[in-house]
Amino acid sequence: MAEDPIGPMGGGCLCGAVRFTATPAKLEMDVCHCGMCRKWSGGVFMCVPCGTDVAVEDGASLKSFASSQWGERVFCGNCGTSLFWRMQDGSATMVSLHAFDDGTPFRFAEEIFIDEKPGLYAFANDTRKLTGAQVMAAFASGQGS
Numbered sequence: 001m002a003e004d005p006i007g008p009m010g011g012g013c014l015c016g017a018v019r020f021t022a023t024p025a026k027l028e029m030d031v032c033h034c035g036m037c038r039k040w041s042g043g044v045f046m047c048v049p050c051g052t053d054v055a056v057e058d059g060a061s062l063k064s065f066a067s068s069q070w071g072e073r074v075f076c077g078n079c080g081t082s083l084f085w086r087m088q089d090g091s092a093t094m095v096s097l098h099a100f101d102d103g104t105p106f107r108f109a110e111e112i113f114i115d116e117k118p119g120l121y122a123f124a125n126d127t128r129k130l131t132g133a134q135v136m137a138a139f140a141s142g143q144g145s
């Protein structure tokens, strides 16, 4: 199904030290309920898959933390804003929805690691829901988002 191409979208951190431009694959937002994402983001990680199309204008304030053997969390070392989850080899980047200057065009499409979601909250949106095992299986077969 052909869709209009999505242009580069700007974003940045709370203090303004980090600015970036990213081109999302789709105007879709995913939520990750895993324990690491909740700890790191202070909520759930609402993110937009942007592949390799992320360009940081000034990386001087960027810091990263390797949270697994393959992934890393990228944040502003000055204000602490959670910015990206990305593959350490640079092959994929998930950009925080709230880091974009305008997050309103996105549709809430998918919830992952739904089996790690605490029982005290639930989203009312009609989304695709994947367990951690389903995510890892898709990841292993190269179809992960």
Ligand SMILES: [Zn+2]
Binding pocket: 013, 014, 015, 016, 017, 018, 061, 076, 077, 078, 079, 080, 081
């Ligand atoms: Zn900052």
Ligand SMILES: [Zn+2]
Binding pocket: 032, 033, 034, 035, 036, 037, 038, 045, 113
């Ligand atoms: Zn997660």
